[in-house]
Every structure is written in structure tokens, then in C-alpha cells.
Amino acid sequence: MPTILIVDDEEDIRELISVTLMRREDYKLIEATDGLSALAIAREERPDVILLDLMLPAMDGLTVFRNLREDARTKAIPVIMLTARGRLEEKLTGLELGADDYMAKPFSPKELTLRVRNLLRRTNRNAHSSVIVSGPFSLDKNSLKLLLDGDAIDLTSTEFKLLLSMIESPGITQERGDLLKKVWGYSDLIQTRTLDTHIKRLREKLGPYGNSIETVRGSGYRFLEE
Amino acid sequence: MPTILIVDDEEDIRELISVTLMRREDYKLIEATDGLSALAIAREERPDVILLDLMLPAMDGLTVFRNLREDARTKAIPVIMLTARGRLEEKLTGLELGADDYMAKPFSPKELTLRVRNLLRRTNRNAHSSVIVSGPFSLDKNSLKLLLDGDAIDLTSTEFKLLLSMIESPGITQERGDLLKKVWGYSDLIQTRTLDTHIKRLREKLGPYGNSIETVRGSGYRFLEE
DNA sequence: CGCTCCTGTGACAAATTCGTAACCCGGTGA
DNA sequence: TCACCGGGTTACGAATTTGTCACAGGAGCG
Known part of the structure; x- marks a missing residue:
């Protein structure tokens, strides 16, 4: 507003x-x-x-x-x-x-x-209308940067894509398959720990705010709504 | 103009x-x-x-x-x-x-x-100013000169073009392909080390300010926003 | 013409990222 | 209680990307 x-x-x-x-x-x-x-x-x-x-x-x-x-x-x-x-x-x-x-x-x-x-x-x-803000998160699609409470956090390309996919739909649970498709382009249900590995890495980099990414058991993951 | x-x-x-x-x-x-x-x-x-x-x-x-x-x-x-x-x-x-x-x-x-x-x-x-100023950088499009903290730095034609392309969009990550197109006119995805070589040469000439040019791994390069 | 500088190429090194597979743990249902 | 499932974790090696270097060819200048 x-x-x-x-x-x-x-x-x-x-x-x-x-x-x-x-x-x-x-x-x-x-x-x-x-x-x-x-x-x-x-x-x-x-x-x-x-x-x-x-x-x-x-x-x-x-x-x-x-x-x-x-x-x-x-x-x-x-x-x-x-x-x-x-x-x-x-x-x-x-x-x-x-x-x-x-x-x-x-x-x-x-x-x-x-x-x-x-x-x-x-x-x-x-303006940089490419910036997505959610709570302490500020994700800029133009610079491919994440600011967390104003501090820059280094994310790899895949981590950035994953966080972006989640932060774009706060409060919405995204199925594992959907995330795998969106971020990795996997089109079929495959057995892989890749997503979980990256979620872990992301949570680590986010420190205390790592719990903004919630696990929905049996379904997928969800970014905490503001 | x-x-x-x-x-x-x-x-x-x-x-x-x-x-x-x-x-x-x-x-x-x-x-x-x-x-x-x-x-x-x-x-x-x-x-x-x-x-x-x-x-x-x-x-x-x-x-x-x-x-x-x-x-x-x-x-x-x-x-x-x-x-x-x-x-x-x-x-x-x-x-x-x-x-x-x-x-x-x-x-x-x-x-x-x-x-x-x-x-x-x-x-x-x-757009209508021939001098772009960003932090210690002062780039004159007319004279093709770079002043860094007031000191003149010799740049070759290609180096100048590259720096200009980057400094025009501070904070914006520019894909490798885009820079290759803008500076060299390459229109297709080609495998080349040319850009990296010039980035290295530019960074060397910029001395301590060489780190104003940031690598965005998997994407391209970004000029540090002021 | 010779010399110097610029430029781009290709090979190799270094750094980083990524995905896999094995293992662990907790929760659920039979 | 036990077996199974799903998600968390770890370590490792492969793959990819970027940095670096040396060289050759071309352009420009005296």
C-alpha cells in the first residue's frame, strides 16, 4: 500500500x-x-x-x-x-x-x-519491483541477492531458486514433486533426497530464520506466512 | 543524447x-x-x-x-x-x-x-549525462576515461565498454550471455573465456576496487551497488 | 617494416556446487 | 510391538563453473 x-x-x-x-x-x-x-x-x-x-x-x-x-x-x-x-x-x-x-x-x-x-x-x-519482501526477508530477483534483516546472505543458484519458489507463495504448502519440478525441472515422481538436502542447506544459511521453512509431513514444504 | x-x-x-x-x-x-x-x-x-x-x-x-x-x-x-x-x-x-x-x-x-x-x-x-558516478568511480562516456578516487585509470576500449555496461546497472546481476551480447555483439550461447579474461584484466586495473565487480556464480557478474 | 599493445582462444587449475547413497530417527498403523 | 514410511543428516565424489595463464594473431603507430 x-x-x-x-x-x-x-x-x-x-x-x-x-x-x-x-x-x-x-x-x-x-x-x-x-x-x-x-x-x-x-x-x-x-x-x-x-x-x-x-x-x-x-x-x-x-x-x-x-x-x-x-x-x-x-x-x-x-x-x-x-x-x-x-x-x-x-x-x-x-x-x-x-x-x-x-x-x-x-x-x-x-x-x-x-x-x-x-x-x-x-x-x-x-523501481526494483523485482524485490519480494516477507518479514525479515528481502529477495531481489534482479540482483539475485537475499537480505535478511538487512544483512546479505550468500545463496547458491539452486538455493536462491528454491527460496524464491517458496517465498512467492507464503503459507502455501508445496508438494515435494512440485518443488522438484519448479526448481530442478524433474517431471516425474522420482525418489531423491536432493530437495531435503537443499532445504537443510538453506535452513542452515538462514540461521534462526531457518524455521521459516516448515516441513509438512507427507506432503512437502511451506514458507511461513508473515 | x-x-x-x-x-x-x-x-x-x-x-x-x-x-x-x-x-x-x-x-x-x-x-x-x-x-x-x-x-x-x-x-x-x-x-x-x-x-x-x-x-x-x-x-x-x-x-x-x-x-x-x-x-x-x-x-x-x-x-x-x-x-x-x-x-x-x-x-x-x-x-x-x-x-x-x-x-x-x-x-x-x-x-x-x-x-x-x-x-x-x-x-x-x-541517460543525458555523459559522466556516470558511482562511489569512487567516475566514468566519462565522451572522453572514454575512468577516474577512480580522482585518479585516471587507463582502460582499453573493450575494458571501458565492459565497465560501462556494468556500472550502468549497479546492483543488477547481468547474465554472461547478456554481457557478451552487449560488449562483443555475440548473439548466441557460445563457450568462451573472453568475458572472464576481461573481467580479470579489469579487476587488476581497478586495484582494491576490483571487488566492486562481483561474480554471481552460475549467472554472471554484478557491479556493486553504491 | 618492426615493435608494441590489444584481444581472444584454449588448456589447465582452483573453487564451488550439486546430487547421491547410506544411515538415523520419529511417527504411524497393523 | 514391530515394520514401514518419510524426512533429517552426513560425507563423498563428480560435475560444473570460474580464475588464470600463455600464446598467437591482428591492429595501429612511428
């Missing part, structure tokens, strides 16, 4: 945006009423999109934006700037600074929704 | 856009006057951005857009839709379909430039 940070000092605007977005999509919304708290929240929460009003008390929106772009933690977060209609110079300054989008109030609720959605899609299109 | 496809049947619009963009940035511009040729060009040239007028003869812009999004070759190309002012329904339909941006004519030339620029930045962080 994407997280959206709404930065506006006017409560009715925040309310309007909040209602608009929640009516049409399933987002987690966070609100900030001033620049400083917006920056703190952005750094802490790493929202997927920021809706940033330019007319803020104390620290104005453009300054907030500059700060966002200067901080490695927040520089990649897409930002939609909001402000009063007709302020072309302001608009251009925002775009000059690298804003992802710009909308003038009052905006069409549907347009806002669509722009947020498209921005999320565009961002996800370029 | 990014490629921009301008799709508009009106010559003065194409001219305006062309002049606007060329005045401010170094782009390769391609023009199309109708939907069919736009699609053909997009598939062949894979532009970095498409400026798509919605009022086209024969095949309208929305249909062109749908086709772009349905084709794996073009679905990832960012599209800015252009049309007459005030057509909110049309605007929403475009955004509904997933357009990356929407501008109403007449548009501010500067705004157009900025939106194109920002879109390019978001989708290709390094």
Missing part, C-alpha cells in the same frame, strides 16, 4: 485531498501542516509521493522541496506541487527545481487521483 | 516544439504527422519521451497511446499528451489511460522544456 504525505496548512484542503484519494484508491495518508514537520516525516516515513503546497507558514514549499532534494533519504521521492491558479512563475520555478508535477487549486478531484496514480505507476515501473 | 518523438499533424506546432526544445537542451528530435507512423517510429527508435497530440488525423492520439502501452517495446516510454485547452474530459481520459503528463495548448515554452526535462530525469537518471 503506497504512502502519501500531504503537506498543507489548510485543514479543508488536506481534508479534500484525503477524501478524494481515499475514495478511489487504497493509500496510507500522512498529513503535515508545516515545512519542518513535513521534512521530518518524509525522512522518517519515506512516503511514495508527496503532495506539497507551496504556500506554507514559516518555511515555504519551495524551500521544503529544495531540502527534500538535497537529502539522500528523500531525493528520490516524487513530489506534486500545489498552489493557487495562475502563478506561472511559481510553477516554472517548481518545475525548474525538478518537481514531478504541478497542480493549481482548485483542482479536479479525479485529476488529482489520476496524477497520483500515474506518478506511482511510473515510479514503480522504474 | 535523449530522443524525443513529436507527434502532431500541425507543422507549426511541431516547429514550435522543435525550436523550443532545441533552444534549451541537446535532444535528438523525430517528427511524425500521424498515428501509424508515430507507432512505427516509436517501435523502431524507442524514443526517450513522446509528445503526443490527441487530435490526429485518422488514428486519434488516444488510440495511439493505447497501442503504445500494449506493445512491450513501447509501454515504458513516457508520454506527454498535448491538446486544446479546456478539454477536461479528454484530459482525464488520457490520465486514466496512464499518460505521464498532460499539457494544454498553447503552452509556455519554458514549461514544456521543464516538464520534458523532469520526465527524462525521472526515467533515466544517467
Whole structure:
């Protein structure tokens, strides 16, 4: 579920945006009423999109934006700037600074929704959507890496495939034959200890989290659901 | 140098856009006057951005857009839709379909430039920059030079190409076959030690940073992500 | 033309991975 | 109680993959 940070000092605007977005999509919304708290929240929460009003008390929106772009933690977060209609110079300054989008109030609720959605899609299109996260596990199909609680774990090619096969269907028991087919390409019921050997090796490498892989006696194995 | 496809049947619009963009940035511009040729060009040239007028003869812009999004070759190309002012329904339909941006004519030339620029930045962080920086590495595509912690390292042509191929996708494991294709143009699975030999030579020249190139056994190689 | 450098090839060494087979243990059913 | 089944474990050797090296041919330069 994407997280959206709404930065506006006017409560009715925040309310309007909040209602608009929640009516049409399933987002987690966070609100900030001033620049400083917006920056703190952005750094802490790493929202997927920021809706940033330019007319803020104390620290104005453009300054907030500059700060966002200067901080490695927040520089990649897409930002939609909001402000009063007709302020072309302001608009251009925002775009000059690298804003992802710009909308003038009052905006069409549907347009806002669509722009947020498209921005999320565009961002996800370029992101490592190949990463599967489950509890402390983070499995990246692009880099063929496993991170466990943030620590890299060396897996062999077969181990990676096996873990991937299991983590893709958490909570689902996979028959031994299915796993043998998926990972090794065995198409018939054959008698082999290969799967068990690799399960053991995998469990060893996973240390305490090795018990995330559960044995279903008489059937196969199952990756613990989060 | 990014490629921009301008799709508009009106010559003065194409001219305006062309002049606007060329005045401010170094782009390769391609023009199309109708939907069919736009699609053909997009598939062949894979532009970095498409400026798509919605009022086209024969095949309208929305249909062109749908086709772009349905084709794996073009679905990832960012599209800015252009049309007459005030057509909110049309605007929403475009955004509904997933357009990356929407501008109403007449548009501010500067705004157009900025939106194109920002879109390019978001989708290709390094595409229009000739210098790729990653940690201590600074690779200049124009001078074919590598700086490592500020010190120039002599690379042969092949070594440079190989390092560039890897550094362009940090953290991504690239199959041996893919690297052989990219750097040597080999198109089939062949048995060769060439890649490994060059990897070894590259690692030697990189000294302590040679371990930025990681071996992914059974797959290929990966440049360490920053 | 001679020299130097670059490049790719093929042979061999080193390292790693993998699968097998034997053995063990616990649970279940007759 | 006993036999059997299924999964856990271990050790070993084979297979595969990657690293390394030396050499030869080609390209480029003076």
C-alpha cells in the first residue's frame, strides 16, 4: 500500500485531498501542516509521493522541496506541487527545481487521483519491483541477492531458486514433486533426497530464520506466512 | 543524447516544439504527422519521451497511446499528451489511460522544456549525462576515461565498454550471455573465456576496487551497488 | 617494416556446487 | 510391538563453473 504525505496548512484542503484519494484508491495518508514537520516525516516515513503546497507558514514549499532534494533519504521521492491558479512563475520555478508535477487549486478531484496514480505507476515501473519482501526477508530477483534483516546472505543458484519458489507463495504448502519440478525441472515422481538436502542447506544459511521453512509431513514444504 | 518523438499533424506546432526544445537542451528530435507512423517510429527508435497530440488525423492520439502501452517495446516510454485547452474530459481520459503528463495548448515554452526535462530525469537518471558516478568511480562516456578516487585509470576500449555496461546497472546481476551480447555483439550461447579474461584484466586495473565487480556464480557478474 | 599493445582462444587449475547413497530417527498403523 | 514410511543428516565424489595463464594473431603507430 503506497504512502502519501500531504503537506498543507489548510485543514479543508488536506481534508479534500484525503477524501478524494481515499475514495478511489487504497493509500496510507500522512498529513503535515508545516515545512519542518513535513521534512521530518518524509525522512522518517519515506512516503511514495508527496503532495506539497507551496504556500506554507514559516518555511515555504519551495524551500521544503529544495531540502527534500538535497537529502539522500528523500531525493528520490516524487513530489506534486500545489498552489493557487495562475502563478506561472511559481510553477516554472517548481518545475525548474525538478518537481514531478504541478497542480493549481482548485483542482479536479479525479485529476488529482489520476496524477497520483500515474506518478506511482511510473515510479514503480522504474523501481526494483523485482524485490519480494516477507518479514525479515528481502529477495531481489534482479540482483539475485537475499537480505535478511538487512544483512546479505550468500545463496547458491539452486538455493536462491528454491527460496524464491517458496517465498512467492507464503503459507502455501508445496508438494515435494512440485518443488522438484519448479526448481530442478524433474517431471516425474522420482525418489531423491536432493530437495531435503537443499532445504537443510538453506535452513542452515538462514540461521534462526531457518524455521521459516516448515516441513509438512507427507506432503512437502511451506514458507511461513508473515 | 535523449530522443524525443513529436507527434502532431500541425507543422507549426511541431516547429514550435522543435525550436523550443532545441533552444534549451541537446535532444535528438523525430517528427511524425500521424498515428501509424508515430507507432512505427516509436517501435523502431524507442524514443526517450513522446509528445503526443490527441487530435490526429485518422488514428486519434488516444488510440495511439493505447497501442503504445500494449506493445512491450513501447509501454515504458513516457508520454506527454498535448491538446486544446479546456478539454477536461479528454484530459482525464488520457490520465486514466496512464499518460505521464498532460499539457494544454498553447503552452509556455519554458514549461514544456521543464516538464520534458523532469520526465527524462525521472526515467533515466544517467541517460543525458555523459559522466556516470558511482562511489569512487567516475566514468566519462565522451572522453572514454575512468577516474577512480580522482585518479585516471587507463582502460582499453573493450575494458571501458565492459565497465560501462556494468556500472550502468549497479546492483543488477547481468547474465554472461547478456554481457557478451552487449560488449562483443555475440548473439548466441557460445563457450568462451573472453568475458572472464576481461573481467580479470579489469579487476587488476581497478586495484582494491576490483571487488566492486562481483561474480554471481552460475549467472554472471554484478557491479556493486553504491 | 618492426615493435608494441590489444584481444581472444584454449588448456589447465582452483573453487564451488550439486546430487547421491547410506544411515538415523520419529511417527504411524497393523 | 514391530515394520514401514518419510524426512533429517552426513560425507563423498563428480560435475560444473570460474580464475588464470600463455600464446598467437591482428591492429595501429612511428
